Amino acid sequence: MLLNLDHTQRLNLHALLGAQRGDLAAIRAFWAIQDRIGLDAKEEKAIELKREFVAGQDRVVWNPASELPTKQFDFGDAELGRIRAALETWVSYGVNVDRRWLEPLLAAIATTGTCMATSGGGEDSQRLI
Numbered sequence: 001m002l003l004n005l006d007h008t009q010r011l012n013l014h015a016l017l018g019a020q021r022g023d024l025a026a027i028r029a030f031w032a033i034q035d036r037i038g039l040d041a042k043e044e045k046a047i048e049l050k051r052e053f054v055a056g057q058d059r060v061v062w063n064p065a066s067e068l069p070t071k072q073f074d075f076g077d078a079e080l081g082r083i084r085a086a087l088e089t090w091v092s093y094g095v096n097v098d099r100r101w102l103e104p105l106l107a108a109i110a111t112t113g114t115c116m117a118t119s120g121g122g123e124d125s126q127r128l129i
Contacts, residue, residue: 001074001075001077001080001109002072002073002074002075003072003073003075003105003108003109004070004071004072004073004108005037005070005071005073005105006068006070006101007039007043007047007062007067007068008100008101009101009104009105010037010038010039010071011039011049011060011062012098012101012102013037013083013105014034014037014038015060016086016087016090017030017033017034017082017083017086018030018034019090020086026082029078029079029082030082030086032079033075033079033082033083036073037073039068043068044062046066046068047062047063047066047067047068048062048063048066049061049062050062080109083109084109087102087105087106087109
């Protein structure tokens with residue numbers, strides 16, 4: 001399945017997948033997805049991404065006014081299944097703060113074919129799990 005993801009969705013999905021638990025095979029499968037959707041150094045610089053370590057946790061922040069073009073990813077059935085399972089079983093979403101990036105992503109993966117799943121920009125679109 002082809003998904004077009006914006007940088008906010010990529011960052012949040014990367015964080016959500018990084019918070020999953022599983023056996024070694026599952027962890028490696030999550031890593032493979034993370035490696036594909038992660039931002040490269042040029043993209044990180046363009047949105048002024050910064051990594052911080054706060055209270056024992058990694059935290060990623062970026063300039064919410066920055067924009068990057070969406071990027072297309074082709075996920076196989078197994079990868080899409082892992083993404084769906086992670087999205088459906090996560091219990092720490094914020095109703096308002098996660099809606100902007102999560103709702104279009106859920107709608108896109110509920111369909112088949114090529115999907116646009118952009119969350120749009122704006123100050124309230126920055127969120128990491």
